[in-house]
Amino acid sequence: MKVTKAVIPAAGLGTRVLPATKSMPKEMFPIVDKPAIQYIVEEAVKSGITDILIITNRGKGLIEDHFDRAPELEFALSSRGKTDVYNEVVNISKLANIYFVRQKETKGLGHAINCARNFVGNDPFAVLYGDDVIMGEDPACGQLIRAYEEFGLGVLGIKKVDEKDISKYSSLKVENIRDNIFKCTDMIEKPQTPEEVLSLYSILGRCVLPPEIFDILDRTAPGAGGEIQLTDAMKELAVTKGMSAVEYTGKRYDMGNKLGIMQAAVETALKHDEIGEDFRAYLKEFAAAL
Ligand code: UTP
Numbered sequence: 001m002k003v004t005k006a007v008i009p010a011a012g013l014g015t016r017v018l019p020a021t022k023s024m025p026k027e028m029f030p031i032v033d034k035p036a037i038q039y040i041v042e043e044a045v046k047s048g049i050t051d052i053l054i055i056t057n058r059g060k061g062l063i064e065d066h067f068d069r070a071p072e073l074e075f076a077l078s079s080r081g082k083t084d085v086y087n088e089v090v091n092i093s094k095l096a097n098i099y100f101v102r103q104k105e106t107k108g109l110g111h112a113i114n115c116a117r118n119f120v121g122n123d124p125f126a127v128l129y130g131d132d133v134i135m136g137e138d139p140a141c142g143q144l145i146r147a148y149e150e151f152g153l154g155v156l157g158i159k160k161v162d163e164k165d166i167s168k169y170s171s172l173k174v175e176n177i178r179d180n181i182f183k184c185t186d187m188i189e190k191p192q193t194p195e196e197v198l199s200l201y202s203i204l205g206r207c208v209l210p211p212e213i214f215d216i217l218d219r220t221a222p223g224a225g226g227e228i229q230l231t232d233a234m235k236e237l238a239v240t241k242g243m244s245a246v247e248y249t250g251k252r253y254d255m256g257n258k259l260g261i262m263q264a265a266v267e268t269a270l271k272h273d274e275i276g277e278d279f280r281a282y283l284k285e286f287a288a289a290l
Contacts, residue, residue, distance in 0.1 A: 003145045006049040009112040010130030011057040011103040027130040031264045036255045047142030051097045053119040108227025114217040132205030136250025148208045156245040157206030169202035170231045182245040189231035190224040
C-alpha cells in the first residue's frame with residue numbers, strides 16, 4: 001500500500017532552546033534562509049507524500065502563516081520584478097495539501113500523534129519529527145516508505161548514538177536483515193541503567209506507522225518524564241508483530257538543541273549558492289585565529 005500521508009508533530013515546548021522558543025516555534029528557526037519545517041515538508045514531498053498534518057499548539061501560528069499565501073508580499077515582489085523569489089514564496093503554499101490540528105495539552109509525542117487519528121483514518125502514515133531536519137540525496141522518509149512497501153510492517157528510522165547519550169534517547173533490540181535494514185523486536189525509551197540498554201541504535205526523527213498505533217496509544221499510560229511516549233506504543237507493535245528499521249542515509253540536525261542548530265547553519269551556509277563561497281572564506285579566516 002502506498003504511503004501518501006505524513007504527520008509532523010510540532011507542538012513541543014522547546015525548553016532546551018529557551019528563550020528563543022518563548023514566542024517562536026523551534027520548527028521555524030531558519031537554517032540560513034529557510035525555516036527548519038520547510039526542509040521537512042520538502043523531504044516528505046520528495047518521498048511521495050501528498051497530504052501533511054502538522055500538529056501545533058498555542059503560539060505556533062507562524063507555521064500556518066508560512067505555508068499560506070502572502071498576497072501583500074507576493075504583490076510587492078512581482079511589482080518589483082523579483083521573479084525568482086516571488087516564485088519561491090508562492091511555491092511554498094503549493095508544496096502539498098497541508099492541514100493543522102492543535103494538541104491542546106503538551107502531554108508528549110505519543111499524545112501528539114494520537115491527535116492525527118481522524119486525518120490518518122485507516123492508512124499507513126509517515127511521521128517526521130518537526131525538529132529533526134535530515135539532509136541527503138535520498139530523502140530519509142522515502143527510504144522508510146520503501147521498507148514499509150517491502151515488508152508491510154511499521155518502520156523506524158534509526159541511527160547509532162554515543163553510549164554516554166543513550167539514556168536521553170530510545171534504545172532498540174535489532175537484528176540485521178541486510179545492508180542497512182533491520183528487524184526490531186523490542187525497545188525502551190530513555191533507558192536508565194546499563195542493563196536496560198538494548199543496543200546503541202535509537203529512533204531518530206522518522207518512522208512509518210500502521211493505523212493500529214492509535215488503539216495502542218489510547219491505552220498507553222504516561223511513561224518517561226510523565227509524558228505519553230510514542231516509543232511505548234511502538235514497543236507493543238515491535239513485540240507483537242515486529243517492526244522494520246532502516247539506518248537511513250543523510251545527515252540529521254537536531255533543531256531542538258543549540259549545537260544542532262549551529263551545525264545545521266554552518267554546514268548549510270557552506271553549500272549555499274549565494275553565500276557559500278564567501279562564508280567558506282570567512283570561516284577559514286575565523287577558524288585560523290581560534
Ligand atoms: P522533543 O522532546 O524533542 O520536543 O519532541 P520538546 O518537548 O519540544 O523538547 P524540550 O525537551 O522541551 O526541549 C520531539 C518532537 O515531538 C514534538 C516536538 O515538537 C518535536 O517535534 N512534540 C513533543 C509534540 O508535538 N508534542 C508534545 O507534547 C511533545
